[in-house]
Amino acid sequence: MTHLIIYAHPSENSFSKMLMDELKQSTNGTNKVIVRDLYSMNFSPVLGPEELANLKLGIVASDVKEEQDYVQEADVISIVYPLWWASFPAILKGYIDRVFSYGFGYKAGEKGIEGLLKEKKVLLHTSMGNSIDDYQKNNLLQNFTFTQGEEVFGFCGMQIIKHFFYPQIINAEDEEKNHFINDTLNFYKDLFQSAVN
Template identity: 40%
Template sequence: MKHLIIYAHPNEGSLNHHFMQTVEKILQSKNQEIEIRDLYQLNFNPILSLQDMQGQRIGKVAEDVKQEQDYISWADHLTFIYPIWWTGMPAIMKGYIDRVFSYGFAYRYDQGIQKGLLTDKQTTIINTQGKSKSEYENIGMDKALSLTSDKGIFTYCGLEINQHFFFDKADKTHAETIEEWSTQIKNHFSK
């Protein structure tokens, strides 16, 4: 199986980086093909320009966008790893979605009906957040996050979400909890 990991965190010492390495190791142990797109390391340009928008409508995208689209087309399984900042994805990840999940590549409209084009691709999402699950549940943010990312982006484009991990209070966690979360990730990718 071909796995594409799309990762966004600037700190190599972060919990997100640990999770990215955990996913990479388990996939390597299963002799899977892996590509990692570290958006900060790539210095990916997240700004959707007028030129990008005009090009998307006629099927012409910038070379950096085309390269990322080629990786997505290649993959059987996409894994997104990023923190939740200000109740959403980091700007670099949002910009990646804006530019790479373009009209005609990730979705289109047929006679006014939206159609996702990234079908037959499994997807796993791994998020860390500072707030507790109960805090997010009390204000409805847990549902909002699932609605805006899962339904509003990923399934909208035809991706099949296998698992969406939300690891809470990630900035105040202990080694035992990190090990438990890592085990959950390992078990998911061992299936």
């Protein structure tokens, strides 16, 4: 199995970095793990006029093509990011804009829009400042899964396996952070195990 981790956090000492490192290490071994660290790659997130026009001609920028090859190779894709203004950090939003583009992520078929990345499994990992209760009051967690998961990766035909939320992470003690991470790693153990069996 190939596990692709798309990681978008600028800080070395964030919870997201801790989590990404553990995911990378724990799923290694019999699997191939690829990490795309968008800030360290200095990924350009702006889908500009020329690139947008080129999409219609089937011309894909070389940095985007490289990312699309990684996505194509992946069986499981983990997206690790902090919640910023109730959404993705801009660098990740731009990655999605550019990489999951028309002709690669989806196309217009006879029955309407068709996702092209079927069979791929996606897990979202969102750290956040607010508590679960803060967001549940307005049903926002389900909405985040809808707008950040289903309407993006699901739109491209991928299966959203789980959306992990890590609440109040700014004030969390190490013990709590480790607890979150252990729960997540256990889930991955089962996921990779069931894929092998």
